[in-house]
Amino acid sequence: MTIKFYAPLWGNTLPFENFCANVSEAGYNGVEMDLPLEYKQRDDLLAILKDHGLELIGQYFQSFETNPKANLDSYERYLNHLIAAAPVLINCQTGKDYFDFEENLPLFQLADRLSKESGIPITHETHRGKCLYSAPVAKKYFENLPELRICLDISHWCNVHESLLKDQEEVVDLAISRTDHIHSRVGHAEGPQVNDPRAPEWEEALSAHLKWWDKVVQLHKANNRDLTINTEFGPFPYMPTLPFSEMPIANQWDINVYMMNLLKDRYNK
Incomplete structure (x- = not known):
């Protein structure tokens, strides 16, 4: 059983080449990111990842359509586009919280079919606003x-x-028993991201998340299943900023590298 770590592209402001160099140097195995629908742009990004020895987790978050049929059509288009890039996994923010079960169900059925046809695992994220929001x-x-x-x-x-x-x-x-991929962001009762998990005031929240992730790791070890983790602390507005100046009160990159090293030390023994 191996655990691999992926950096989020979300929040990056550097040229992609520089970003990938930093990701590789920090000790990540790859990047979790969406891919542009324009083929030349997609292929350029994939080539840079390959040059730096980085794997790809494909990311789908574009569930913008409010009509279930249009949402399904867009979902299929994006999933096929990601599958063509041969990622190690595709992670999806699937459906809408205001679609009912019957309206979201075809999305899961489509993803299951495409996963079996391609051999690429597809996971569905427990994300606010999406079908698994609560x-x-x-x-x-x-x-x-x-x-x-x-x-x-x-x-x-x-x-x-x-x-x-x-x-x-x-x-x-039950959710832990279904987990193949983790976003290791620490949330709290009033928000999806603490301002800095290193701060002592968030010790209880960090401890709770570590205990949940421990259970996932234990299950994967028991079943000899590999696990992937994206250290997905994000930028503004997830990251609090000072009023008027919009200055982040912590460094997103530093926090994500800290979380990766914390979990490597905890699990890779």
């Missing part, structure tokens, strides 16, 4: 879709449920 809603999908695998970004659920989920342990354990 613990009790996700439970219905887990119960009806036994092959559903997820990206556990449990920081969103902390925010949605305004708690560290001590009253929803059963559903959290």
